[in-house]
Structures are given as C-alpha cells and as structure tokens.
Amino acid sequence: MTTALITGASSGIGSVYARRLAARGHDLVLVARATERLNALATELCQSHGVAIEVITADLIDGAQLEPVLQRLRSAPPIDILVNNAGAGLIGDFAAADPMEMHKLLQLNVLAPTLLASAVIGGMVERGSGSIINIASVLALLPEYAHGIYAATKSYVLTLSQSLAAEVASKGVYVQAVLPAATRTEIYERAGGDISKVPDVMEVDDLVDAALVGFDRKELVTIPPVPDVAAWEAFEQARGVLASGFSNSTPAARYRS
Numbered sequence: 001m002t003t004a005l006i007t008g009a010s011s012g013i014g015s016v017y018a019r020r021l022a023a024r025g026h027d028l029v030l031v032a033r034a035t036e037r038l039n040a041l042a043t044e045l046c047q048s049h050g051v052a053i054e055v056i057t058a059d060l061i062d063g064a065q066l067e068p069v070l071q072r073l074r075s076a077p078p079i080d081i082l083v084n085n086a087g088a089g090l091i092g093d094f095a096a097a098d099p100m101e102m103h104k105l106l107q108l109n110v111l112a113p114t115l116l117a118s119a120v121i122g123g124m125v126e127r128g129s130g131s132i133i134n135i136a137s138v139l140a141l142l143p144e145y146a147h148g149i150y151a152a153t154k155s156y157v158l159t160l161s162q163s164l165a166a167e168v169a170s171k172g173v174y175v176q177a178v179l180p181a182a183t184r185t186e187i188y189e190r191a192g193g194d195i196s197k198v199p200d201v202m203e204v205d206d207l208v209d210a211a212l213v214g215f216d217r218k219e220l221v222t223i224p225p226v227p228d229v230a231a232w233e234a235f236e237q238a239r240g241v242l243a244s245g246f247s248n249s250t251p252a253a254r255y256r257s
C-alpha cells in the first residue's frame, strides 16, 4: 500500500485525483483550507475504497500552516506520490495588480510546490522510488495569452519539473508536469472570472483521467488537450536545436557588427 499526498484536494482537479488514486488503492493525505469538504471526501473515499485517509487543513500561503505539511512529507509512512496541485488564478493586467495579491499568488503557485517537493524528494531518492505530479498549465507555453503573473507562475512549475526530472530520473524518482488547458473547476469564479465565457472547456474528470494515462506512461510533460503528440515532440526538438547554439564563447556574428 502506498500513500499519496494531494494539495488542493477539496475541489476541482485535486478532488478528482483523490478519487482516482483512492480507487487505485493508495492511502491518501488530503490538504487544503476547507476542512469540511476534505472530511466529507475522506469519509466517502474511506467507505468506498477502504483506504486510510489523513486530512491536513492548511493555508499553504501561511508558513506556519505549511510546516505540518512539510513535516508529513518528511515522516512515515512515506509519501510515494506528491500531487502539487493547489493553485489559484489572478485575473487582470500586471500594471494594475495589487502587489500583495501577486505576493500571495507567488507563495501559493511557486513557493509552496517548491518547498513541498523539496521536503519529499530526499526520502524518495533514498528509497529509489516515488513520483511528483506538478500541475502547471498550457499557459506556461502561451504566456502572451494571459496578462499578469499567472502564466509566469506556471512556467516556473514546468521548468522546475523538467529540471527536477533531469536530476532525479536516474535515481528512480518520476516527475510529471501536467499542463491542463481550460478545465471546468472553481478556479475561474474564485478569481472573479466567469467560466461560461471561456471556450473549449474540458470536464475535470476527463482531464485527470488523461493526465493519469500520461502518468502511467511515465511522460515528463502531459498536455491532455493536444491531439497529436508530434506537436510536442517537434517543440522539444526545436528547443534542442536552439540549445545547441548555447555553447559558444563568443557572441553570434549578428551581434558583432
């Protein structure tokens, strides 16, 4: 029996991960602020799947509340799967954004998943096994589409995942970045948006089921809506071509005129 810790398990993508991982027989640690929702989900999944479930109420923006989650990730029984899912949006232009709101978004979308991964990774490397699922966004690859810092927070999550995977894959630890596009959850309303104005919205069950197919295939990057994986492979190949030009001790000729 293995244990998965899921942040943001009280609604949306995180709650579907909780359902699917419980159905696969994993014990769970559910983390979010809404204790009642977490307890209701825990009771339901305990009864339907017979798994053990711990609930940790924590506002991941608050260092003191983050600490018990970090402690749980470092302690026994070990966490075999970390789903770094809790996150939020911030609608509006960068120039008009409240710096405190940006600070909070950076704490939730960037700092918290980084510290959570950091707390769990040592044990995983020691055991030679474990998985970290980081929920990024297609906006990581399409920053021009969204004003403000949300896309940049998700680019960070993608970059961290790629860098971490390069570091720990040979040590038996699997890292997956999931890049959802528009998915029907509470995130839009929470940020003051309106999901009915968003085109081509994917149902959250479909999103998570697809992401778990990518997980089972050990994909590093899973983008559920993209019809042809060749598009991603071409993107990666182009990145490799670009990177082959990075190892030069002199600037390119076009900058030496």
Ligand SMILES: NC(=O)c1ccc[n+]([C@@H]2O[C@H](COP(=O)([O-])OP(=O)(O)OC[C@H]3O[C@@H](n4cnc5c(N)ncnc54)[C@H](OP(=O)(O)O)[C@@H]3O)[C@@H](O)[C@H]2O)c1
Residues within 6 Å of the ligand: 007, 008, 009, 010, 011, 012, 013, 014, 031, 032, 033, 034, 035, 058, 059, 060, 061, 085, 086, 087, 088, 089, 108, 135, 136, 137, 138, 179, 180, 181, 182, 183, 184, 185, 186, 187, 188, 190
């Ligand atoms: N839906 C989309 O279109 C979409 C697209 C791309 C990426 N994503 C990403 O998917 C992830 C999940 O979002 P979702 O779409 O499922 O939205 P959601 O339904 O709003 O869920 C967000 C989850 O994060 C938790 N959370 C929010 N602030 C928190 C805080 N300060 N401390 C602890 N937990 C907090 C919420 O629980 P509590 O309120 O109980 O704390 C909730 O469980 C996010 O990282 C989001 O950026 C979503």
